[in-house]
Amino acid sequence: MMIELLKSLLSIDSSTKEGANRAVDFCEKWLLERNLPVKKLTNNGYNMLVCEIGSGERTIIFNGHVDVVSGKAELFRPKEKDGRLYGRGAADMKAGVAAMMAAMAELKNRDLKTKVQLQIVSDEEIGGFNCAGYLAEQGYLGDFVICAEPTQLGIGLQAKGIMHVDIEIQGKSAHGSRPWEGVNAIEKAYQTHENILKLPFVGESSEFYSSPSINLAMIQGGDAYNKVPEKCILAYDIRYLPTQTKEEIRKQIEKATDGKVTVGMSGEPVRTEPDDSYITALIPVIEKITNKEAAIFGQHGSADTRFFSAYGIPAIEFGPSGANWHGDEEYVVIESIDQYQQMLVAYALGF
Known part of the structure; x- marks a missing residue:
């Protein structure tokens, strides 16, 4: 049956x-x-x-x-x-x-x-x-x-809990032949990602988990070869431990960047x-x-x-x-x- x-x-x-x-x-x-x-x-x-x-x-x-x-x-x-x-x-x-x-x-x-x-x-x-x-x-x-x-x-x-995090990073546009006159938002985003991977919450573990899961899912930045990108957006899918909270994770991420941090869909x-x-x-x-x-x-x-x-x-x-x-x-x-x-x-x- x-x-x-x-x-x-x-x-x-x-x-x-x-x-x-x-x-x-x-x-x-x-x-x-x-x-x-x-x-x-x-x-x-x-x-x-x-x-x-x-x-x-x-x-x-x-x-x-x-x-x-x-x-x-x-x-x-x-x-x-x-x-x-x-x-x-x-x-x-x-x-x-x-x-x-x-x-x-x-x-x-x-x-x-x-x-x-x-x-x-x-x-x-x-x-x-x-x-x-x-x-x-x-x-x-x-x-x-x-x-x-x-x-x-x-x-x-x-x-694990789930939180989708977007980080909007601002730079300064300039001609691609003179990058020193601008601030490359994509390069800043790369440094932000490196900073996030060193945050305290990333290294924590619990009874059933060796670590949370950090997935850099999407990157949006730049619109021309000959232009220094003035904005870059990093999009993360973070699965955090039952012993952690999304509020604390957000605080840590905000300290790791001067970009705008937005938490979208989340689940406990x-x-x-x-x-x-x-x-x-x-x-x-x-x-x-x-x-x-x-x-x-x-x-x-x-x-x-x-x-x-x-x-x-x-x-x-x-x-x-x-x-x-x-x-x-x-x-x-x-x-x-x-x-x-x-x-x-x-x-x-x-x-």
Whole structure:
């Protein structure tokens, strides 16, 4: 049942808003056919679903996204080979969504001592602000959140924060044959970059990370060979540690340049601790089903977990095994999908 469900999901090109909404509608129909309660919400044109079952004082949230990055037409025709299912979104993260849906169908008729809330969203790949961010703002927070990102059945319990930083550096224009009469903004930008790489925050580490990630993503400067450039813009993608703050990082960057520093899109890190009771309850479930020690690690990228973590809710990335997401050879290991569903069911029944 679950593999056919996943194949149907993979066949939907959900790389656009319209396609992702179609995938949400498909999930709604599937859940309703199994007599599960579904509430559909729309924000800024993006559809999302909330399906809650069980009872009790606690609420465990299963969160998954059905939107994917763009891909060739053939990537939306799923193929099985050597125990793997290939297709756009197979790992990231329609396999996790399918397992969560199947788990909800199984849990519906079981004696649950906790509420389990399934959230299916449609905009994680473009930031998640319209769906998971919106749900968190509206109070759909729960007590613990599992986002079904592909983690090889391990627990990604922390994630770096994200901040996009632009630095506009001013120089002084002059004729290219007489550069000493001007101030080269590109050369100043180069020195600024060197200064940033020496800042204290760059050398810090934490339990799961050796350092933050500093990516000089774009440079804009100059408009003619025979002119000293009077302006240069450096654009950074900075992924900072859960032990750091974007405010302190901004202060340090401002001291490293006389340019104008602007922070654009940003997201808080995820700071779930290894000794959190929800984590210590999940570890034996994983180990029993896989017969292996559960892996615990920090993620370098960000996911919808950050929207819940910002409210102090412990949240993790935890999902099936796969590889090459966002690539042409994306796949999920079929056995891991079944194991993942078993883990979700066993975990929910354990409360």
